[in-house]
Amino acid sequence: MSWNEPGGGNKDPWSGRNDQNNPPDLDEVIRSLQDKLGGLFGGGSGGGSSDGSTMRGLGIIAAGAAVLWGLSGFYIVDEGTRGVVTRFGAYVETTTPGLNWHVPTPIEQVQVINVEQQRFIEVGYRSGGGQAMGSVPKESMMLTRDENIVDVRLAVQYQVKDAKDYAFNVLDPNSTLKQVTESVQRGVIGASDMDFVLTEGRSEIVMAIKSEIQNVMDAYKAGILITSVNLQDAQPPEQVQGAFEDAIKAREDKQRLINEAEAYSNDVVPKARGAASRIVQEAEGYKEKVIARANGDVSRFGQLMVEYKKAPAVTKQRMYIEAMESVLERSNNVLVDVKGGNNILYLPLDKMTTKMSEEQPAVAPVSHESTSVVSQPVKEAVKTDIRASARERDVRGR
Template identity: 65%
Template sequence: MSWNEPGGDKNKDPWSGRNEESGPPDLDEVIRSLQDKLGGLFGGNKGGDGGANDNNSPSLKGLVFLALGAILLWAASSFYVVDEGSRGVVLRFGEYVDTTQPGLNWHFPSPIEQVEIVNISKIRTLEVGYRSAGGRKGSVSQEALMLTKDENIVDVRLAVQYQVSDAKKYLFNVQNQTATLKQVTESAERGVIGGNAMDFALTEGRSQIVADIQVEIQQVMDSYDSGIIISNVNLVDAQPPEQVQAAFEDAIKAREDQQRYINEAEAYSNDVVPKARGAAARVIEQSEGYKSRIIASAEGDVSRFSQILAEYTKAPQVTRQRIYLDTMESVMSGTDTVMVDVKGGNNLMYLPLDKLADKSKVMRKLVDTYQSEPTATQSYNETNTPRPSSRGRLPRGR
């Protein structure tokens, strides 16, 4: 039955006043109930007839239990483990106290002391001029573009690998280690690249430039007492800007062609020069032989002339005639035809020496043949030649 129906309960009228018996809860009763619950938790007893409890506060035993538990938890938090290859830096109220070695260690719990664990065996890598993301290396122009000595621009990308050598120095001597190392690397890179020409930086000078950059970075970081050692500096890429890539590739190709031509010329030189030197040595030897031969001939002529001079001194006319005849013989021996002018006449004597020489050769050959082969008459005469008798006289012929 609804409250507004006849005979309904008027106490349920939402617009009428609350039940006179209902009222706000008693605050003292609420506090007393809470104390009773806490007392039961720590061993307290409630009083009879809802009256006040004679022992409303927690017992001493419960407080001691809570205190001991808190102390144990606080003490347990003071133990820590330093992994192999790491060092623990202990700070007491923010001030350095000690550096602990790998293993189980203890320190005063926080907030008295804190521990910073630093991995000194890990090789960290700093990328300068590019960023690696998803296997791709994107260029960072403000870091990569460098001005060379010959006022050209190159795009250089470096990867600096470093380790922590001293955990204390690494944490306290440099405020922001990564940012500091990055700035030092850029400064060293610009200094070294700016001291070399572009061709040197992009070709044969890569290894030298990387070594110089590493030395420069290490010197600056040591001056900061940073506790960082540079393990390696890798030249990831070095090339001219994209706007001049095509022209630079043409220049590289031309340089390669130049080197190829130089190599071919050197090979040709290595082939020709030894041959030329051998020919020159051969000509020199021939010249020396000719020189020796001419000198010997001249010395022989001098000796012969000296002998002739001695003979000429003894008999001038005879010697002169002999020299004349020898000279004419040497001249006429190479002549086939001789024209002789006869004194006192208009006739000119013609001597065909070539034909006479041929006939002379034929006659000489016949004579030689005749002398080498005996004739039948000679054989007969030799056969029938009378022999001397035993008495020493020849027999008469018949």
């Protein structure tokens, strides 16, 4: 009777089981697995020797895998970079350039960061290949303190100061720095006037922006060092560029006229000061002259007073004669009192002088000196007569 025929008891001749409900033999399963592993590593089908070779094979595989896993932990940090080691995501250490080792993945990982690379961001514009590609109005348009709008383009260069802070404290350092730069830039520009931003205040604004950005990034502990801030361009909006150029031209004309006025002032003022100084010196000289003359008159009067007290009549007569001499020196008409008579002799010296000057040769014009020389003998004679008359009166008076 067949095993699967009715009444055959449903026995399976290959499985060795008398009942389908019985579980498989565990010893047979283990033995079958050992045989397969032994066949893989060249072991026989014997019981004890097969088990030992299998275990040795597994140990060799495990040892080789462990060696390879440990060797994968070696890494090289190049010059100018730092390696940030993390263990299950937590910071462990920062490694310096050279050959280093860490517990391999997935326990520890290394992030190599270049700390000497010069990185930069652009605010207000975008460039490519060193050529300006255009403005970004959303970033470049800013309001000044005097309520004017300026187009400012800024470039910031930076490098990593601390690899640990750069890797852990800020999620996206580049984006964070750009946002901080735009915020600080708007604050500094908003506190300045438009003319200051566009003209003499550029260097001061750049220094203020750099200092403020560095302070904010240090407060964030972002591990970033700002090396330079460059103000690429600062100008009014394109819509009012023409009017602004006219205003600049007017300002330049104003400055030119001021410079010309200062040059004229520098030329005129010293001359005026020199003339004023000369006038003052002349006045001082005239003052000294008058004072000296007055002092001389006082001294002469004092001496004359002494002589007058000694001989009043003689002194009076002498003073009269000297006064008449000074008067007659400036007069061309002389009246002479003739002795012993009531007639007065009139000498028209002016006409006599004119007649004598007309008789001079025409080649040599008569000068004041020649006239004086011609009339001098006549004057001396008159003076002699006056002195004689004065002596006679003096004698009669006595």
